[in-house]
Amino acid sequence: MSAFPHSFLTSLGLALLVPAVSLAQSVSTPTPAPAAPVxxxxxxxxxxxxxxxxxxxxxxxxxxxxxxxxxxxxxxxxxxxxxxxxxxxxxxxxxxxxxxxxxxxxxxxxxxxxxxxxxxxxxxxxxxxxxxLYEETRLVARLKPLYEGKVRTAVPAAKRAEYDLYQKVKKDYAEKVKEEKQQLEEYKPLGENLANINEQLKAVLGVTRVDTAVLRRPPVKNPDARLIGLTTQLYESLKSSGLPDMDAVVKQIQEATTETQKHLDYSLNLDYKxxxxxxxxxxxxxxxxxxxxxxxxxxxxxxxxxxxxxxxxxxxxxxxxxxxxxxxxxxxxxxxxxxxxxxxxxxxxxxxxxxxxxxxxxxxxxxxxxxxxxxxxxxxxxxxxxxxxxxxxxxxxxxxxxxxxxxxxxxxxxxxxxxxxxxxxxxxxxxxxxxxxxxxxxxxxxxxxxxxxxxxxxxxxxxxxxxxxxxxxxxxxxxxxxxxxxxxxxxxxxxxxxxxxxxxxxxxxxxxxxxxxxxxxxxxxxxxxxxxxxxxxxxxxxxxxxxxxxxxx
Structure with missing residues (x-):
């Protein structure tokens, strides 16, 4: 069971996925930040x-x-x-x-x-x-040689429950392959975009760490509406995620990308033993x-x-x-x-x-x-x-x-x-x-x-x-x-x-x-x-x- 649930990462990441725009503007004396969350x-x-x-x-x-x-x-x-x-x-x-x-x-x-x-x-x-392997992969690898291409009526009555299992698990396996490929397509650009936004914010705000305290009260005088809109969105997403800062968000997306690639290369590989x-x-x-x-x-x-x-x-x-x-x-x-x-x-x-x-x-x-x-x-x-x-x-x-x-x-x-x-x-x-x-x-x-x-x-x-x-x-x-x-x-x-x-x-x-x-x-x-x-x-x-x-x- 993954500690990085896909629905959690995508809901967080897609909420944070904004155009990689230039945020350069003058930086002034930071205002005091509120205490970090427990x-x-x-x-x-x-x-x-x-x-x-x-x-x-x-x-x-x-x-x-x-x-x-x-x-x-x-x-x-x-x-x-x-x-x-x-x-x-x-x-x-x-x-x-x-x-x-x-x-x-x-x-x-x-x-x-x-x-x-x-x-x-x-x-x-x-x-x-x-x-x-995923259990779906193990089952397909074992049952495919027995039932692929066969019709149910040609299968002995004693084996039809297993035949039915194969038909079901084959569909679930295909869906899992599709889902993992889709996740990989989401994670790669998402990680790159978030990393870019994170580094731009550090430069613009003059901080080494973009956390909820910084996002709630950006340390600049007279920030424009674009910056306020971005930091407000990031603050709400980061607060609900439970992650400490944007560095952690980027790291989780990158780790999830690596894990998803492993799943495709190994966990869903019918020949892997x-x-x-x-x-x-x-x-x-x-x-x-x-x-x-x-x-x-x-x-x-x-x-x-x-x-x-x-x-x-x-x-x-x-x-x-x-x-x-x-x-x-x-x-x-x-x-x-x-x-x-x-x-x-x-x-x-x-x-x-x-x-x-x-x-x-x-x-x-x-x-x-x-x-x-x-x-x-x-x-x-x-x-x-x-x-x-x-x-x-x-x-x-x-x-x-x-x-x-x-x-x-x-x-x-x-x-x-x-x-x-x-x-x-x-x-x-x-x-x-x-x-x-x-x-x-x-x-x-x-x-x-x-x-x-x-x-x-x-x-x-x-x-x-x-x-x-x-x-x-x-x-x-x-x-x-x-x-x-x-x-x-x-x-x-x-x-x-x-x-x-x-x-x-x-x-x-x-x-x-x-x-x-x-x-x-x-x-x-x-x-x-x-x-x-x-x-x-x-x-x-x-x-x-x-x-x-x-x-x-």
Missing amino acids: QQWTHLDPTKDKVMGISTQRTYEELLKARTASPVVVAVIDAGIDTTHEDLKRVLWKNPKEIVGNGIDDDKNGYVDDIHGWNFLGGKDGRNVDVD PRAIVGDDENNTKDRNYGNADITGPDALHGTHVAGIIAADRENNLGIQGVAGASVRIMGVRAVPNGDEHDKDVANAIRYAVDNGASIINMSFGKYYSPHRAAVDAAIRYAESKGVLLVHAAGNESKNIDAIVHYPAPTPVSGAAYSNFITIGASGSTNDAQLTANFSNYGKKVDVFAPGVGIYSTMPGSKYGNESGTSMAAPTVAGVAAVLKSYFPQLTAADLKRIIMQSAAPVHTKVPQPGDTKTVDFTQLSTTGGVVNLYKAVQLATQQTQKGASSGQ
Whole structure:
């Protein structure tokens, strides 16, 4: 799941795409700029700070300072985590029964030297998969030789469901190729134009960084109408994006261009076979003992950002603060490549996390085809039987996931929804038309929304930066769940899900429906109709646990 949703980038970029005109004019003494916006707005309080954060700081100051926290392990199933990051290295889970680097499976769990977790995308020779295929590509590559050019009536009855699947996925694959090519055509000129505008503004305004403060009050005397019009447009776009400045906008567009080219060259390439690196049978879902111990991998940006949101060190006076405190540890499980994850890897990653002590699992990934769904469903049931909460990102395609299944699915093929599975949409910082992220999936299969626009967190190399996506909203909720579990250890996975949902008060703001111009009530976009709030969740957990204790339960 991309942390740079296409709809987010294009809406931002197209809003900023203006003619590359000359802006040269006389520059005078700058006027004082207003204070820069708070980077970690997620932690602010809707009532006290007038920002749609989750009230982290208020919760610690008012509700938790006299309480003692218990140890909790949160597994991050993702693309990799930078284990040397200054804000993460102290909060990483360490396997207590494994000896570092001795090449022996000391704890006999089937995984050699799994000190901080495991990598299901690696080979025994130490190599790792980086870019993988989309699931549509894998399915077309497998089914095309069997069904291309055939009519349905010529296919044996027992194979017609698979024939129908091929016809559907072939269309979706073609649409994906078309979409990626279109994105590439948009991104290249967009990046060039924005870079040009950014450099012109720096020169005209006499600044080294074009941020919201500069755009809101350009440091020139008597600016003409053209400049005012441009800076006003840029200010509104930049503010809603959550990005710190125009340099960051240009960088994201350039990175998105590179990623889109990779998708066309590899993820949509029917002849590309990256799984040879792992050396397993990717269709044998019973196979569990493969991979290597490298939980960082070749591209740890996404997973590092996710891990920091959950539990970046709150006590080292560096960088940022995660939602969860010092008693929480992060277990890394690498199973999500640049492309689509394999069902086999997802199922094994869930089982690994459960078997090695995780109480909460963050899953910031997803797709729309799941050929080995039964293996994933069985793993979810296994986690449910062990009391482990799964927190899943709803997806970044502006889709109603009541109408189209986003995998892993929150409900089995038949029966009620899993009691330990919670699905998260992405929200913005302001209680207005920007409350819903325009890229977020929605529907009653989304349980609750959480901050997912312009989220400042850890980046590889002990760096920090903003990203947007339901990939950022899910770990915010995983962090909330970790706080609840650490201060109220008696809570079950079902309790955590219920408390998180019940404490998210409905918000009746009118917002655009993602992917549409239609305006709807925010409450219509999820089951709860609200945004997660740690303060209210801790209050509710306190009430329910006290009630349980007084009744002798």
